[in-house]
């Protein structure tokens with residue numbers, strides 16, 4: 001076990017789109033070390049009553065169940081030593097709850113746990129209910145980030161206009177990680193970091209405030225907007241023991257997941273970070289003192305997101321990452337089933353990755369934007385240069401992986417990385433960690449050395465933030 005019995009122990013949690021991850025980070029003579037980690041798929045996808053096929057919702061109860069399973073799998077002795085908890089998760093999304101009935105605390109196998117009570121589904125960053133026409137009917141935000149479907153404030157507007165009764169059932173809202181912080185600390189008013197507030201839209205990150213005047217004028221329920229605080233600050237203390245973690249443990253304000261992935265590995269300003277989990281991001285840090293332009297360029301694929309201490313990251317945030325491979329694997333599974341055979345999706349991943357390792361070169365070209373991109377939502381996926389001799393699973397998998405990396409680099413070109421002085425690419429995210437073909441394609445496209453992290457990077461980053469700000 002890493003770290004002596006007296007060493008400081010911090011828990012990091014990442015509530016991702018596909019899985020929940022937890023990491024126990026301890027202080028040692030060698031610096032901070034991941035002593036234990038755990039990951040559980042949430043299987044939380046669920047249908048949307050109000051938005052139908054355009055909706056992309058997750059069952060909050062299942063997300064919290066996966067979180068409970070993850071924590072129950074960590075060693076009790078170490079959990080009892082946790083002094084701080086750092087929480088991060090999927091940005092942009094929104095969950096609603098009733099302030100006094102957000103959860104109920106019960107006795108679990110490893111001590112008290114909480115379970116959601118009067119809580120809505122999570123409407124995720126992948127939600128497509130706000131069409132371009134709907135978005136352009138909304139007031140113009142005073143923000144440097146273009147509003148897009150799946151952003152919390154856009155989703156609230158959608159409910160306000162299409163299903164106002166829904167909103168009457170709730171009096172609080174936040175990202176799913178803000179919800180967890182609010183429950184752990186029994187916050188009467190949810191608290192949100194500027195990182196997550198910026199991801200909801202209608203937020204001015206220069207003066208760190210919501211566009212309250214603009215929103216009020218159009219009847220927006222501003223009482224649902226959380227209070228905003230600085231990333232790295234403490235939101236409160238746990239109101240109960242939790243999975244063996246002592247009552248009174250300090251909990252950090254919830255953070256953005258890509259900022260935490262970056263925090264877990266970025267050491268030099270000359271590093272770029274490539275993260276591939278359900279989505280994918282390519283990020284560089286902007287010079288200290290940088291301020292984004294007042295208004296966004298909606299056609300730009302690069303967005304500026306608040307990082308820590310007033311700094312910004314420039315990010316190409318692609319809606320097409322591991323989810324494209326997951327869709328491909330699911331398609332193969334369904335075709336196989338239609339043909340009368342059964343195969344586990346995990347076995348398909350293993351087989352297609354192995355097959356693609358044998359197909360190093362292929363002319364097949366896959367433009368993999370199955371989910372569109374925020375700056376060009378209408379441009380979906382396409383396949384070109386299809387030769388009869390290059391149709392094996394290996395050829396297609398190789399081409400999908402290559403296409404994913406090429407797509408990200410079309411959003412933030414290698415040339416721009418070189419001009420800004422990038423010397424190294426740091427790879428993070430479990431879709432990358434578990435897929436050697438993707439890693440080969442990353443190494444092929446970048447003219448820099450590529451260094452990989454572990455597969456729980458955002459959780460580790462969330463813990464490190466707490467460590468360094470203790």
Ligand SMILES: Nc1ncnc2c1ncn2[C@@H]1O[C@H](COP(=O)(O)OP(=O)(O)O)[C@@H](O)[C@H]1O
Nearest residue numbers: 016017018019277278322323326349430431434
């Ligand atoms: N068995 C597997 N082998 C390789 N890659 C996998 C496997 N299972 C899932 N993946 C990839 O991992 C992605 C999810 O990564 P994860 O880190 O859990 O996402 P998130 O952080 O968004 O919750 C999937 O979209 C898929 O591409």
Ligand SMILES: O=C(CO)[C@@H](O)[C@H](O)[C@H](O)[C@H](O)COP(=O)(O)O
Nearest residue numbers: 016017090091258277278279281317
């Ligand atoms: O869209 C952006 C940023 O604009 C994403 O990078 C953002 O970090 C979101 O949280 C992700 O899309 C969700 O993260 P993940 O579950 O794919 O790791």
